[in-house]
Amino acid sequence: MATMLCFICTDLCIAPAALKSALGAAVARSFNCISVDGDMSTNDTVIALANGAAGTPIIQSPDDPGYEAFAQALGFVTQDLAKKIARDGEGSSKFVTVNVAGAESYEQAHAVGRAVTRYNLVKTCIWGEDFNWGRVAAAIGASGEAVDPGTVEIAIGGLRAFAAGEPVEYDQDQAATIMKGREIEISIDLGMGAQSATCWSCDLTPTFVELNA
Amino acid sequence: MATMLCFICTDLCIAPAALKSALGAAVARSFNCISVDGDMSTNDTVIALANGAAGTPIIQSPDDPGYEAFAQALGFVTQDLAKKIARDGEGSSKFVTVNVAGAESYEQAHAVGRAVTRYNLVKTCIWGEDFNWGRVAAAIGASGEAVDPGTVEIAIGGLRAFAAGEPVEYDQDQAATIMKGREIEISIDLGMGAQSATCWSCDLTPTFVELNA
Structure with a gap:
């Protein structure tokens, strides 16, 4: 959560157990899908409060x-x-979305997405505006999930770079234009199933290092 | 292994199974204990070759x-x-040694050591020469290992900063001198057992980001 305290208030009439259930599911697909520096902080906190004022x-x-x-x-x-x-x-300087599709389970898709968003060498490339799909492939491999390179597809900004175990030829100018954008979307299809997950991240910049020194 | 190919040759007469056993044990306590950027590469390789020329x-x-x-x-x-x-x-710019002692198992000590060496916010602090034991504590907590803050001790460069669940007063000038060094040693005692592990790392610098952009 990048060292963040989150307080959510609602006037809905909802019992603690039901609120906890809804919050757990929501956190799993939101705060637990982001990475800034890859680290967990002692401060990372999400609290939901319901006061029942709605009277429903x-x-x-x-x-x-x-x-x-x-x-x-x-x-x-x-x-x-x-x-x-x-x-x-x-x-x-850039916001990164990693969509993982074609997974056998949500957990698998999430694990691959998290690995890509946490991979420092992907994050530095995005800062450097390098269309480096190879590092995305390396991050997928390093995720620890059993994936078959022969079925994996990788696209950045909608431009396909890897499929059927082979690099795909792509337009270099288009790739350069995509990487200049402030929003970078990495799409991965594992070709194994029908489950998907989305994770979000940002680039890793010299300024990050300086701010955290 | 930081994207590295390692070839080790010996003229010893040793059968493949025995050589594999020795190599596995050696790799576990060496290459699998280092972190530069925290990432695994598709190139990370260790190969050992024995030609038997020794005739033993x-x-x-x-x-x-x-x-x-x-x-x-x-x-x-x-x-x-x-x-x-x-x-x-x-x-x-700096070489970092993380010694973890007082663990229940080698695996636990190794997991804590790896977490600290991979924690970006520890690595940036070391570049910034900040005696930030709090980030070491956060990394221990984020390791996923069940440790009791009440028994953990943390020292940097031999200067104790945390013990018995409390910060320990330390000499600020001495801390500054330690952090100016090219070699930084972080010592962690989990206070849970007799096992230990050592991991090695380096700082995270703006130059790292620029080189990898």
């Missing part, structure tokens, strides 16, 4: 009416906040 | 005479090479 029937469990709508809204809020943390990363 | 009796297994002496020599060579990789880390 109390939501006791995920099966009760209203829970799903609340969970979705909470997911929207936490994802928005999480992305803002990555976008505002110390010294960062 | 073939060492078939770890129980055979000569195995232990060879294993120790191999351990010395691999550790020396591994430390040289960390010392020569791209853009680095």
Whole structure:
């Protein structure tokens, strides 16, 4: 969470157990999907508070009416906040989205996405505006997940660079233009299943080092 | 291994299985204990070759005479090479040794050591010559190992900064002098057992980012 305290308040009538359940699910797909420096901090905290002021029937469990709508809204809020943390990363100049599709499970997709967002050598390349899909491939391999290079596809900014175990020829000018953008999107398809996950990050810059020295 | 190919040759008469066993043990306590950028590379390779030119009796297994002496020599060579990789880390200005003692197992000591050597915010502080034991504590906590802050001790350059769950007063001038050194030694005692491990790393500098952009 990049050393962040997050407090979320709602006037919804929701019991602690149901609120905890919704918060856990929302955090898993938001704050636990971002990386700025790759590190965990002793301060990383998310607290949700419900005061019941709305006066609506109390939501006791995920099966009760209203829970799903609340969970979705909470997911929207936490994802928005999480992305803002990555976008505002110390010294960062670019916002990075890593979409992992074609995974056997959400956990696998998430593990690959996290590995790519935490890989320092991907982050430095993004700062340097280098269309370096090879480092993305290395990060996928280093994730520890059992993936088959023969089915993996990698694209940056929609421009495909690797497929069927081989580099794909791409337009160098288009690649350069993509890397000049402030928002970089890395898309990975593992070609193994139907599950997906998205992680967010930022580039690693000399300014980051100086701010944290 | 910081993107490195390592080839070790010996004229010893040693069978493949015994050589593999000795190499595995040596790599575990050398190349797998260093971190430059925290990343694994597709190129990281260690190969050992024995040509038998010595003409001595073939060492078939770890129980055979000569195995232990060879294993120790191999351990010395691999550790020396591994430390040289960390010392020569791209853009680095300082060499870092992290000693973890008082662990319940070697694996636990190694996991804590690796977490500290990979923690970007520790590495930037070392570049900035900041005696920031708090980030070492955060890295220990983020290692995922179950440790009790009440028994952990942290010292940098032999100067104790944290013990019995409390910061320890230390001489600021001495701390500044320690951090100005080219070799920084972080000592951690988990206070849980008798096992230990050592990991090696370097600082994270703006030059590292520029070289890898």
